[in-house]
Amino acid sequence: MNFLQNVQGAVQVGITLVLSPILRSWYNSWGASGAEAAEPLAGDERVPEPRLGYTRAITIKAPAERVWPWLAQMGQGRGGLYSYDGLENLAGCDIHSVDQILPELQHPQVGELIRLGPQGYPCFAVASIEANRALVLISADPKTGQPVDHEQQKDKGFSIATWQFILQPADENGTRLLVRQRLAFSSDLRWLWRLTEPIGFVMERKMMLGIRRRAERYP
Secondary structure (H helix, E strand, C coil), X not given: CHHHHHHHHHHHHHXXXXXXXXXXXXXXXXXXXXXXXXXXXXXXXXXXXXXXXXXXXXXXXXXXXXXXXXXXXXXXXXXXXXXXXXHHHHCCCCCCCCCCCCHHHCCCCCCCEEECCXXXXXXXXXXXXXCCCEEEEEEECCCCCCECCCCCCCCCCCEEEEEEEEEEECCCCCEEEEEXXXXXXXXXXXXXXXXXXXXXXXXXXXXXXXHHHHHHHCC
């Protein structure tokens, strides 16, 4: 089953890459209403002038208290990313997504690193936390683990990104999970971000579906 899912994921990546000029508006607002896409969210101030970005959303039939634990334990060497592990591991990311809540990982701290792979791979630092409501990550230097400073680094090869996970009530028993990213970068990296954008959508969509499945299935 996992093998077939990874094959499906690879096909989706290929299709989305080829059709990205046509699909870009759709996948950058996947699941989100116009109001949600325009709404100010926690973490927006970390990248005040983004060059690229998106807001995606999904409804989860579970209260925020059941969704939050899966966000709190995300990351390589932690609970995983709930996406296509096989595709990520082809790139050496060493991701192993779990189907259980890990009590020892339920209290991330500001400044803690959330890795997308082993040391040297892209990573984020926790910028702010509001339990059961908002987890804001900011890109960090893979070598030092220090958060990227938007004000001080604007040279060639510079990039900074947020990764914002916001939980909002949908109804009495449901939650809206909003995921936003805001990116600023030097002009020489524009081609790189435009190339990775459609790939990131396929992986993140699977992550959001994975979080929904886990939160709805496991109390």
